[in-house]
Amino acid sequence: MVRRRMVLTVIVLAVLAAGPAVYGGGVAPSEPQTLRVMGGTFLKNILTGENVVNPGRNVLAEFEEEFGVTVEWVDWAHGDIAEAINRLGPLPRTEEDLIFFLGPHPSERVAPFFADLNDFLGSDPIEGFPDDFSEGILDTLTVDGKLLGMPYRSGTFALWYNEEIFEERGLPGPPKTPEELYEYAKQATFTRPNGEKVFGLVCRGTVWDLQEQLAMWARMWNGDPLSLDFKVGLDTEPIANAIEMWRNMYAEGILPSDWTTLSGSEVIQLFKDGRAAMVVEGANYNTVFNNSEDSQIRGSARVAHMPLVEELWTADRDFSASFAWFWNIGILQGSQHKDLAWDLISFTSRPEIMWQMVLNGNGPVRISLLERLVADDPGARITAEQMPFTTPALPPHDDIGEIIDIQGLAVHDIVVNGKPTDETLSVSADRIRSILSE
Amino acid sequence: MSHKRNMTAIVLLSPTLIVLLAVIAVPTLWTLYLSFTEFSPGTTPRFVGLANYTKVVAAPEFRNAVINNVLLVITVIFLQLAVALLLSFLLYQRRRLKKLLVMIAIAPYAVAPVSSVVVWKYMFNPNYGIINYGLTLLGFEPIMWLGTPATALIAVIVALVWKGYPFQFLLTYSSLLSVPTELIDAAGVDGASRLQVTRYVTLPIMMPAIRVGLVFQTVFLLRAFDIPWTLTEGGPGRATEILSIYLYRTGYRYYRFGEASAIAWIMLLVTFAIAARMIWKVYRSSGVMN
Numbered sequence: 001m002v003r004r005r006m007v008l009t010v011i012v013l014a015v016l017a018a019g020p021a022v023y024g025g026g027v028a029p030s031e032p033q034t035l036r037v038m039g040g041t042f043l044k045n046i047l048t049g050e051n052v053v054n055p056g057r058n059v060l061a062e063f064e065e066e067f068g069v070t071v072e073w074v075d076w077a078h079g080d081i082a083e084a085i086n087r088l089g090p091l092p093r094t095e096e097d098l099i100f101f102l103g104p105h106p107s108e109r110v111a112p113f114f115a116d117l118n119d120f121l122g123s124d125p126i127e128g129f130p131d132d133f134s135e136g137i138l139d140t141l142t143v144d145g146k147l148l149g150m151p152y153r154s155g156t157f158a159l160w161y162n163e164e165i166f167e168e169r170g171l172p173g174p175p176k177t178p179e180e181l182y183e184y185a186k187q188a189t190f191t192r193p194n195g196e197k198v199f200g201l202v203c204r205g206t207v208w209d210l211q212e213q214l215a216m217w218a219r220m221w222n223g224d225p226l227s228l229d230f231k232v233g234l235d236t237e238p239i240a241n242a243i244e245m246w247r248n249m250y251a252e253g254i255l256p257s258d259w260t261t262l263s264g265s266e267v268i269q270l271f272k273d274g275r276a277a278m279v280v281e282g283a284n285y286n287t288v289f290n291n292s293e294d295s296q297i298r299g300s301a302r303v304a305h306m307p308l309v310e311e312l313w314t315a316d317r318d319f320s321a322s323f324a325w326f327w328n329i330g331i332l333q334g335s336q337h338k339d340l341a342w343d344l345i346s347f348t349s350r351p352e353i354m355w356q357m358v359l360n361g362n363g364p365v366r367i368s369l370l371e372r373l374v375a376d377d378p379g380a381r382i383t384a385e386q387m388p389f390t391t392p393a394l395p396p397h398d399d400i401g402e403i404i405d406i407q408g409l410a411v412h413d414i415v416v417n418g419k420p421t422d423e424t425l426s427v428s429a430d431r432i433r434s435i436l437s438e
Numbered sequence: 439m440s441h442k443r444n445m446t447a448i449v450l451l452s453p454t455l456i457v458l459l460a461v462i463a464v465p466t467l468w469t470l471y472l473s474f475t476e477f478s479p480g481t482t483p484r485f486v487g488l489a490n491y492t493k494v495v496a497a498p499e500f501r502n503a504v505i506n507n508v509l510l511v512i513t514v515i516f517l518q519l520a521v522a523l524l525l526s527f528l529l530y531q532r533r534r535l536k537k538l539l540v541m542i543a544i545a546p547y548a549v550a551p552v553s554s555v556v557v558w559k560y561m562f563n564p565n566y567g568i569i570n571y572g573l574t575l576l577g578f579e580p581i582m583w584l585g586t587p588a589t590a591l592i593a594v595i596v597a598l599v600w601k602g603y604p605f606q607f608l609l610t611y612s613s614l615l616s617v618p619t620e621l622i623d624a625a626g627v628d629g630a631s632r633l634q635v636t637r638y639v640t641l642p643i644m645m646p647a648i649r650v651g652l653v654f655q656t657v658f659l660l661r662a663f664d665i666p667w668t669l670t671e672g673g674p675g676r677a678t679e680i681l682s683i684y685l686y687r688t689g690y691r692y693y694r695f696g697e698a699s700a701i702a703w704i705m706l707l708v709t710f711a712i713a714a715r716m717i718w719k720v721y722r723s724s725g726v727m728n
Contacts, residue, residue, distance in 0.1 A: 086690075090479050109478060207673060258565070258582065401691040401692050402692040416675065
């Protein structure tokens, strides 16, 4: 009798312990009129106008008022968003509704994690879609006819230089060839009387950032570490040229000694502080460099194309292709508020709202807005000139994370750890080929 | 009566045991299952036998991570113990402000690991970090702390020693306080020097506590992730990549959950083997097994 009672007690306690897990289903019920968006704060600031140089309208508040919704923003760093997509994507039910993702990365494997935006476009078309958007970007976002996301922010990278430092060091203007880039960077590296060092050139150097930097630098010699049709070029001459230039710059102190840990925010800060004569950064940073109150180089930041080897100059073009980047917003397939999520996408894709986003510092995804911006923004002019020639740094692939690591780690090994260039690139290229052939 | 008491104990413990089973045993066994499959999010696991284990063990990155891990564990444990013992003996002899100094000594333990790394990163910064500032004041050249393989590893070791020594210190200091003063006095009366008293009286009494600390620190360090990852992400190159970082990359950068599970199980077995041997030694030395 006693034993039976005890067994019964165990069962009751077990049910009590397991109850919340069973009935909660792992997801707490959410408010029907709350949208949860996952993305970096900088993506939110574009909508709210907060923490930007010239604050414009708060279009996020306008959306909340128009649709009677509260938008909850979950801040995530770049690299972590890919993790979040893979974690949340397979779930049948998520509290999160919308997620931002970087352009060239959606692959066939992750396509089922997103709702098909074509389903919404049919009944609620967006003005000027798709004609006013880049065909190349939309192609990358479409997997087997399914549109995974809507372009939200895009642009290219360019060469920014400090005109004051250039004049001080007797440099005539922006470099036009890779050889000039190296020479100018060398001449612009110096120590000020107060002991502060000025670096001739600064660019991002983390393993993650090198996916883009390597492609952009290799394109000065018309090379690509991995082309959009999956040709591995990591062991070719243009890549070796780019990495050896970094190695020389690093050894000579032209690049900062903590280059391998430098991400975008640090590069921008060095330039704004007058500690870098040249930086390779987003072409859309004119306001940040020239108008921002915390920029010590206001009015001295000039933008130019990335150089190109002279043999490749044509009548149309004497600059390299840089690379195109784009942020997109997609609806998680587990979202419980897909219609409301689409309302946000549709709202932020309206031409007048997108223009407000541009005024808040966004890189426009509509061709018409880029053309409108060209007159006032020299960076936009550079982007507009690059657009016909440029492509993303890497193609979409399931194993892109490993490929990014292999490339970036090879660069670190050559530049910092002194490993031989040809041998390191050859081994790394073979590994990428082996991954692609699996 | 005894049987009835046992049953009551089992009943009272069962909710906790069930929860523990759910949050530890189930994921562990699920990981074991995944380690024999090829699996990425959004796909169905496909059985591949021991392929993940052979692939992982054959990878040069794995060997590199093992070497880094061994180097890190040995160096950090030695340094943590040295700092803990030094502080214990210094504070033991102090009469004034002892409590305040003990609190200051264990303060690093109260700081969140990632927050401490943010501060360390600033301190290690080659251009405006306080460490290089101090070095240049002393006439040395600035060091690229996180920029070269050797110095990056030193930086990780320093941060880990700083964060982990208070745990070892708490054990060594409390065991030092428990040493009977009569024994020390008696040794003194017998003519033993201070060094001899420490060597032949104090340290042997402290040894069980030191060994327990070493077991825990070894386990903590074998699976250390937060500080090394946030400080260097395993770089430059793979110079500071340890097994936990290699696991993270494989699982959450490459989404190869099968291989990542195999790495996790190798780490688990190695940690278990080392910890079991150390615990067995602790038991044997304390006479429990006699």
